[in-house]
Amino acid sequence: MEKKYNAYENALEVLRGAAEQAGYKHDEYVTLEYPERELKVSVPVVMDDGSVQVFEGYRVQHSSLRGPCKGGIRFHKDSDIEEVKALALWMTMKCAVANIPYGGAKGAVKVDPAKLSRGELQRLTRRYTAMVLPLIGPEKDIPAPDVNTNAETMGLIMDTYSMLKGYTVPGVVTGKPVEIGGSLGRSExxxxxxxxxxxxxxxxxxxxxxxxxxxxxxxxxxxxxxxxxxxxxxxxxxxxxxxxxxxxxxxxxxxxxxxxxxxxxxxxxxxxxxxxxxxxxxxxxxxxxxxxxxxxxxxxxxxxxxxxxxxxxxxxxxxxxxxxxxxxxxxxxxxxxxxxPDILANAGGVVVSYFEWVQNIQSLMWEEKEVNRHLKEIMVRAFEEVWTICKEKQVTMRMAAYMSALKRLITAKHFRPIFP
Known part of the structure; x- marks a missing residue:
């Protein structure tokens, strides 16, 4: 009988297996087994009928070793902290495989969005943003869309964050509408x-x-x-x-x-x-x-x-x-x-999120052809690196992708040893 699925345990098992096959000592990757921060918040929302419902929300920062934390926010009835921790770890690995200067994070609200009206969803999004405000920011942690969230959701998060800061901060999220600083080519x-x-x-x-x-x-x-x-x-x-x-x-x-x-x-x-x-x-x-x-x-x-x-x-x-x-x-x-594996195959979203963030902090706007060209270059390079490790080490593509990511993360840890 198959054991009960735990997303984070599943992620850790793969991480440890890859580290072992690559010949790393436990001390070299032990910090990657633990998220840097886990925030659980209550999200009260005034419903359309005047009643108040409280939803549970999460934001997990797995690693900021290679740069600001990066990861989506999902609205799903089955979300829990273990799932969010796993998704944050996968984001760390994904950014390292693609070799973009980010660490991993993830967020979620335990809710069935299909049961909420548009107004209720907007209020939920704004209140969740206010609750995770101490963690997010263009230099710290940059959310993006995920399951059941979209460009409109990101626009609301950006607007809420900007209102609370007192000035417009487009770089706080990626995957937002093009009209307010989103990148061409991001949606697909x-x-x-x-x-x-x-x-x-x-x-x-x-x-x-x-x-x-x-x-x-x-x-x-x-x-x-x-x-x-x-x-x-x-x-x-x-x-x-x-x-x-x-x-x-x-x-x-x-x-x-x-x-x-x-x-x-x-x-x-x-x-x-x-x-x-x-x-x-x-x-x-x-x-x-x-x-x-x-x-x-x-x-x-x-x-x-x-x-x-x-x-x-x-x-x-x-x-x-x-x-x-x-x-x-x-x-x-x-x-x-x-x-x-996922950390290689679906990295296109975070790669173009990186492009969007770069455009925001430099106040630039790239053409869609330019976005797609850079995306292809990074995806092809990452695939080639993983394929080479796969053939040289005679391991699966998943192990090869994790080995590629671990090499970058462990090297970064060498130059950023444990503080103090």
Whole structure:
């Protein structure tokens, strides 16, 4: 029987395994096993009916070793401190793999945003911002969107922070609307990074995009952008899914048409899509679909010991954070399935967040072509570094990515020894 999933324990197990395989002593990485700061806050909100509800919020700063902390804020009913700690650790590793000068952080509010009105969500966002105010700032900790938050949410956080400071501070968040200092290309950056990574993998393996069949689990911002961009490269997207279930077409789906259908009306899901010759499937069926490439782009812990043996895809590119449990990873490795890990594959979002922050603190505005060009350069370089370690050390792509990150973090610790 599989043990109860704990995201942070899962993250630590991978970290320790990579450090051991790389030959590091425990003293060299022990500080990375503990977040620098954990803040838990109560977030009272006056609801539309005049009653008061109190929500639980979190902000965790895992590491500021290589620069200000960086990480998203999610609104989700199942969020807890262990999940947020894991996500913050993954952000530290992700920034180190991509070699951008940030450490990792993450935030969350335990709430089902679908049950709140627009006004209630705005008040929740502003109050949460006020509660974590001592931790955030353009030089300290820069939030970004995550699950169930978006550019509008970031605009509210920036406005609240600016109101409390008494002047406009666009660099306090990234992923905000372009009109108030957001970066062109940011909204699809994570999905674009996933596409770039998948294309690099195919190139290494001699796979032709037009002969490659893919399934994408999760049709939110990341999954939909990744699916659309891969389809434009010639990859046949055979299956897509969201919280309502999935759709399948052996001849390939018209991703642009599916995106347009979902965007046309609020509250639409893939279960409502009956256009074309599609078959409705479950999320489980999508994960086990007969495809070459599987892209989990939903939540963590989707590929487990229970379904890892049934996965038919030979290659997995993790667009979500932590979608594969440690036990599942071992099964996939044993079966010869290549997994490109989350800390490499989905780094595109934080890379373009870095570009946005740079533009904000320098009062600049880059063209979208420039943003996408720099993103591709960084993603390709990071992939090459990880691929080289993978082949030289004869380890999995996940271990190689963690080794790459650990080398940078441990070197930084050498130059920034424990204070005092």
């Amino acid at each position: 950056a994570t999905g674009r990074g996933v596409m770039i990574t998948a294309m690099q993998l195919m190139k290494k393996l001699g796979m032709q995009p037009e002969n490659t069949r893919a399934a994408v689990q999760g049709f939110g911002n990341v999954g939909s952008a990744a699916a659309d961009l891969l389809a434009k490269q010639g990859v046949k997207i055979c299956a897509l899914s969201d919280v309502s279930g999935g759709i399948y077409c052996a001849d390939g789906l018209d991703v642009s048409k599916v995106r347009a259908f979902i965007a046309a009306e609020k509250g639409r899901f893939l279960k409502d899509y009956t256009i074309d010759d599609v078959r409705h499937i479950t999320n489980e069926e999508l994960l086990e679909a007969d495809v070459d490439l599987l892209i989990p782009a939903a939540l963590e812990n989707q590929i487990t010991a229970e379904n890892a043996g049934k996965i038919r895809a030979k290659y997995i590119v993790e667009a979500a954070n932590g979608p594969t449990s440690v036990e599942a990873d071992a099964i996939l490795t044993q079966r010869g399935i290549t997994v490109v």
